[in-house]
Amino acid sequence: MEITMYDTLLQLPLFQGLCKNDFTNIIGKVKLHFRKYNADDIIVEQGAPCTQLIFLLNGEITSQATDNQHSYSLFETFGSPFVIEPYSLFGMQTNYTATYKARTNINIVTIDKLFVLNELNNYEIFRLNYLNILSNRAQVAYEKLWNSHIGNTEEKILNFLVLRSMKPEGKKILKIKMEDLASLIDETRINVSKVLNDLQEQGLVQLSRKAISIPALEKLTEKNK
Structure with missing residues (x-):
């Protein structure tokens, strides 16, 4: 060797x-x-x-974690x-x-x-x-759970991503229907759509059909501190 x-x-x-x-x-x-x-x-x-x-x-490598019950997948790169x-x-x-x-x-x-x-x-x-x-891992997961449904629509979307990510930075791709995401974070589809489009204008996310791409999750986290 x-x-x-x-x-x-x-x-x-x-x-x-x-x-x-x-x-x-x-x-x-x-x-x-x-x-x-x-x-x-x-x-x-x-x-x-x-x-x-x-x-x-x-x-x-990339990971794909799929929740079949709620019809979404999260992709990460390592x-x-x-x-x-x-x-x-x-x-x-x-x-x-x-x-x-x-x-x-x-x-x-x-x-x-x-x-x-x-x-x-x-x-x-x-x-x-x-x-x-x-x-x-246990301590980070415990901290994430405290914030899972707290805050405004943007913060709820961020918490949804952070809670399910294995690392708090880097590129993420969430494949999910807008109405499913809204239901999972207890928000209206209109609010979720508005926030995501605002984030896209700021260059923090990229929207496509049934998918949300986050180039750098840490930038979205920094914005909400």
Whole structure:
């Protein structure tokens, strides 16, 4: 394995803080599975069992989380280094909450759950990194829930997006009918349409048939602070 690969792996959130000697020992004990994907290839599908940690080493991937009950989908983009849903490996529901596809040609490495439990869990830094990821996600989700239906129409739209996004910045695409969005945030369709058109004039969203594209969610968040 080349030095550059070591460096890339050590940048991943779960391995940050590990020295190269410890990481060399890990590689000697843990089976790392490397794989390449071409653009548009599916990595995992929503609802599939999560039985491994998947690390994005380079390139970009997109996620698609679909709520069939309310007929909408949210698309997000992630760059490397990135770990796909480490929180789905344990708990009552150990299934992926979104479908992940390669946006560009990518390289990933996977580690089976068995090796996470039997080998990686022996390293205190790995355990702390994992606990921090899980705790941060729980704390952020708790904070989001407090604001889910608070504020004016624009703030409700923003809260709807933030609550369902895995990261609070970057490009998002929400595929949804205007009347469905209005119903989900307890607003009228006229109010939702007016606010979205105002945001489009400001360059913060782009509207198309049954889709709302947000070039940079953080800009919309900053506007509402």
